Amino acid sequence: MAVETCVAFLLADELDAEEYAQFKPKTPPKARKVREQEEEEDVDEDDDEDDDGEKNYFSAAVPSLSVLDFQKYFQLTQTQVEELVRLLSPCAWATSKLDGWTVTHAVLASLWTLSTLESHCSVAARFHTNESLICHQLNEFCTLVTTNFADKIRWPKWKEADVSVSGFSSSVGLPGTVCVVGSCVIPIERPSDVLDPEAYRDSEKEYSVNLMTFCDHKGCFTYVTAEHPGSWHNSKVLLETEVGRALQEDPLNLLRGNHIIGDATFPLSEHLLTPFPDYGTLGEKKLRYNLKVRAALKVVQGSLGSLRSKFQRLRSLQMNSITQISLAVKTCCILYNKYLETNNTADVECMEEHSVVQEPFHELPNGHSGSLGGISKRQDIAASLGRKPKKESSKAYCRQWYEV
Known part of the structure; x- marks a missing residue:
């Protein structure tokens, strides 16, 4: 579920204007809210309009991503990405203490960065973070992958x-x-x-x-x-x-x-x-x-x-x-x-x-x-x-x- 949430988060720039207008929240989703949505099993009915808009956006965007589309964006299947997250989660990530930033974010951000020629600034905008974090995260991701998957x-x-x-x-x-x-x-x-x-x-x-x-x-x-x-x-x-x-x-x-x-x-x-x-x-x-x-x-x-x-x-x-x-x-x-x-x-x-x-x-x-x-x-x-x-x-x- 965490992978699906982050994927939906990334798809904002991939949907066309008409599709995106239906699901766009009134204010940009915050990384803190994404993390809260991943950790909470139930959503309070009294959440404000921003949370409702965010919920609608996620529920609309995730089902629209086919198996082929997921692999197109991240090169791996969703099952492989989830396995990657699971195996790398116990590692000592330098960014693990950042508020609103999870291993799932780190893996998907790094896969997206390697798969495209988008500027680091543009990738940072997708994840609502800063460019220096994306650069540092990519180096850390590569170090951990080459160490843990050398075989x-x-x-x-x-x-x-x-x-x-x-x-x-x-x-x-x-x-x-x-x-x-x-x-x-x-x-x-x-x-x-x-x-x-x-x-x-x-x-x-x-x-x-x-x-x-x-x-x-x-x-x-x-x-x-x-x-x-x-x-x-x-x-x-x-x-x-x-x-x-x-x-x-x-x-x-x-x-x-x-x-x-x-x-x-x-x-x-x-x-x-x-x-x-x-x-x-x-x-x-x-x-x-x-x-x-x-x-x-x-x-x-x-x-x-x-x-x-x-x-x-x-x-x-x-x-x-x-x-x-x-x-x-x-x-x-x-x-x-x-x-x-x-x-x-x-x-x-x-x-x-x-x-x-x-x-x-x-x-x-x-x-x-x-x-x-x-x-x-x-x-x-x-x-x-x-x-x-x-x-x-x-x-x-x-x-x-x-x-x-």
Whole structure:
């Protein structure tokens, strides 16, 4: 009931003028009155006109919010939000002693802030509070979510790894693939808590961080990092991550004989496979392998696109602390994984329009064509993919004959 009350409180600006005129109270509802309404089971019949107007507004607005509309505003279902409130309620909130401000308010205000590009001032107006509280509340929310729900982002092991390998094998036809890796840039303000803030300026002279993510076959984030400069090449960012170090120091424990799929910006190895460089001379099997790699990469690209679509604050993160930026991005990824709990797979068609555009690793001054193990494994997989169906091969042959 507390969630419904706060949702109704937020919908004032979403109703059109004619609808809102019927239910608008004579004076704006006060946060104190909202809290009293949540705590009291019975409403006194002798309440003043302000209370009656507030009651009518809530009773009219809440039923008008469908299940889909609720998830549109807050990205999670109402049941998930209620669970979030319940699990975070015992935490030590710095704002818990504020009069009229509850954990429900804190959760919904933070979800709303992350889901939209509304100014903090506008969000504060929705909650009848001040801008500084909204900013402080968002930082506190992100800290508590990343602390209490860290297990929502975990590397697939044992059964989970087998399920992901099977999923990639059946969906894109690449055997032994446990995860795919991709990246995008997150615009930020000039960092204030790093030694060299200018390192975070990209080629367009804007400040940004590189969000590198690994996903399983459903598009669920299994590892994320968002603390390195957006100007860094993907191969450099990878080396600074826990996954990158594990690939070098203990790949067997990390992958159990499987591999990761990445694009050409990553170094080829037997543990991280990339597409064949295409200079127009690739054979049929290598081209088929590249098509399957591209299909696998759509999973992580789709998740990054969906993430930025649902949590639009990531398109313009108004923060200048790399620590807080990393927590905010990770919070959005955790919430996105919770979203996938009620939605089977990510929208692979929602491609990321701000993906990092970088040179292939093998064309870098310090790059190479790949390890011997990686070159051999990639060729073996390409050779094992089989021939195209006869009908498709026949069409290709006829087209080639016609062009000659």
